[in-house]
Amino acid sequence: MHPATGSARLYLRLVSYAYPHRLIFLWSLLGMVALGATEWVLPAFLRYLVDHEFGSDRSLHFLFIPLVMMTLLALRGALGYVSSVGVASVAQHVMMDLRAQMFRNLLALPTRFFDQRAAGELLSRFAFDVAQVAQAATHCVTVVVKDTVLMLALIAYMLYMNWRLALFLLVMGPPIALLIARVSARLRASSRRLQNTMGEVTIVAEEAIGGHRDVKVFGGEQYEAARFQRAINNARKLQMKVIGTAAATDPVLQVIIALSLGLMMAFALREAAAGALSRGEFVSFVAATAMLLAPVRRMTSVNEYIQRGLAAAESIFALIDEAPEASGSGVLPAQVRGEICFEGVTLAYDERIVLEDINLTIRAGESVALVGPSGGGKTSLVNLVPRFYVPQTGRILIDGHTLDDLNLTSLRAAIAYVGQHVVLFNDTVQNNIAYGALREHSGQQIEAAADAAFVSEFVRSLPEGFDTLIGDDGLRLSGGQRQRLAIARALLKDAPILILDEATSALDAQSERRIQQALGVLRQGRTCLIVAHRLSTIEACDRIVVIEQGRIVEEGTHAALLERGGAYARLHSLQRERGDLALAEGVA
Ligand code: ADP
Numbered sequence: 001m002h003p004a005t006g007s008a009r010l011y012l013r014l015v016s017y018a019y020p021h022r023l024i025f026l027w028s029l030l031g032m033v034a035l036g037a038t039e040w041v042l043p044a045f046l047r048y049l050v051d052h053e054f055g056s057d058r059s060l061h062f063l064f065i066p067l068v069m070m071t072l073l074a075l076r077g078a079l080g081y082v083s084s085v086g087v088a089s090v091a092q093h094v095m096m097d098l099r100a101q102m103f104r105n106l107l108a109l110p111t112r113f114f115d116q117r118a119a120g121e122l123l124s125r126f127a128f129d130v131a132q133v134a135q136a137a138t139h140c141v142t143v144v145v146k147d148t149v150l151m152l153a154l155i156a157y158m159l160y161m162n163w164r165l166a167l168f169l170l171v172m173g174p175p176i177a178l179l180i181a182r183v184s185a186r187l188r189a190s191s192r193r194l195q196n197t198m199g200e201v202t203i204v205a206e207e208a209i210g211g212h213r214d215v216k217v218f219g220g221e222q223y224e225a226a227r228f229q230r231a232i233n234n235a236r237k238l239q240m241k242v243i244g245t246a247a248a249t250d251p252v253l254q255v256i257i258a259l260s261l262g263l264m265m266a267f268a269l270r271e272a273a274a275g276a277l278s279r280g281e282f283v284s285f286v287a288a289t290a291m292l293l294a295p296v297r298r299m300t301s302v303n304e305y306i307q308r309g310l311a312a313a314e315s316i317f318a319l320i321d322e323a324p325e326a327s328g329s330g331v332l333p334a335q336v337r338g339e340i341c342f343e344g345v346t347l348a349y350d351e352r353i354v355l356e357d358i359n360l361t362i363r364a365g366e367s368v369a370l371v372g373p374s375g376g377g378k379t380s381l382v383n384l385v386p387r388f389y390v391p392q393t394g395r396i397l398i399d400g401h402t403l404d405d406l407n408l409t410s411l412r413a414a415i416a417y418v419g420q421h422v423v424l425f426n427d428t429v430q431n432n433i434a435y436g437a438l439r440e441h442s443g444q445q446i447e448a449a450a451d452a453a454f455v456s457e458f459v460r461s462l463p464e465g466f467d468t469l470i471g472d473d474g475l476r477l478s479g480g481q482r483q484r485l486a487i488a489r490a491l492l493k494d495a496p497i498l499i500l501d502e503a504t505s506a507l508d509a510q511s512e513r514r515i516q517q518a519l520g521v522l523r524q525g526r527t528c529l530i531v532a533h534r535l536s537t538i539e540a541c542d543r544i545v546v547i548e549q550g551r552i553v554e555e556g557t558h559a560a561l562l563e564r565g566g567a568y569a570r571l572h573s574l575q576r577e578r579g580d581l582a583l584a585e586g587v588a
């Protein structure tokens, strides 16, 4: 795409976000125009005072001047207020709409998208890029509208007073504007680099805060302190550069300004000598020229703001346009039986194959355990059922419906899931169990699920029972308690398909046994896919499937597999040696 048309399209798209707020926008534009169009009144008033009142003994009421000045500035203040608040209101609305749209789409993105990106990068789009766009747009609109009108009005007034002098200024103006642009661009370039070093400071601090336990245990204090020192030292050096450049820039700008003002004054004095300029006009010209400098300076930075804003807008729209998960239109019947069928399924994460030619049929109501060495592909296999990932080849069917044809909401409504990494929300125990679509369940149902997952027993000891806030990601709970909460959530969902991925790994042998008993009851009438680490917990499953390096190497009942003396028997005797089984059985 041609860069210009690309920018134009981005620009139009941004404008479309402001369109619903066009009325407020129009009002603030009017305010800006009025503000810009009245700036010349101040030098005009000065001219009047010098030419008509200065040194005259006419008894002008001494309150007249302060009153006029006050009224003028109060009026302009009101206009300024209307236009700033109006523009800000539009900008804030646009920011809100952009963020809402980004977030909506974020929720619909496939798991792969999140695998490929750091959370911090996405967060910065929400915070930084959106603010950047709003700031750039506000700045540009203000400058382009207000400053243009202001400069035109001032120049027109100067032309009216003395066109030769005004023309002289117009000829001198562009090269001076160019000089100012050059000098200030250098300043901005170094301040942009500063932003990056501040990013480094935050990253180091964030890591130290998040990993404070590991820092303590592994003695990372020195290392972290040194890393932080380097980051803040870099930030300080750059900041000094920015301040140094700014401090040097200002005098240079002053010299340029002095030169231009001086030239203008010399020319003006010649005009005055020729009788073409009154004292008041002289003063007025000097004031008007000085008043032109600020808008000229702002004008020279507009392009840079536009570029920065467009770059930020590009990254925002990239997130909004990111394709959501493909969802079919098929809907599962109200009564899902829960037969799951893998047919020649191969899965690869970025080129690396992790599941190869998986053929497996799980009958409705059957409990199947997946075992095998870690990294073998168990999690990858069960993640295919809620369609977190789409296999490269082969297909998966539920009750004969291909997953690709199913509506994702309908598919996922049929599945309860406890993942390997339990995720809890910073909310109450109750709301963590009755999360999302489960909100509608009654208090009794929630308590029943909590009882079955042995959540109730530890909730009773919490200060506010089910209404206790559990902290960011359940920070205030133990690993086992977290897992029990997640299990309660899955039980409450009461779905025909239940997936437990090492869902009891953090429990002590006793609690695990008890939960297994509870699950034993629950397994009836639903299809279960259970990934378990401790083999003792899956002996009662209808079938055990052993997965090694992405392939099914064995399947059968516990007894049959032991008999066979293959991979499962080896795993079993390994755990017996380590005492895992003995421990679990001893407690039971
Ligand atoms: P298991 O659950 O049996 O321990 P996994 O299914 O989690 O095994 O992992 C199988 C393989 O796939 C491992 O080698 C792991 O490194 C890789 N893997 C798992 N998840 C991802 C992912 N999101 N992106 C890339 N590779 C992954």
Ligand code: MG
Residues within 6 Å of the ligand: 378, 379, 380, 420, 501
């Ligand atoms: Mg796993």
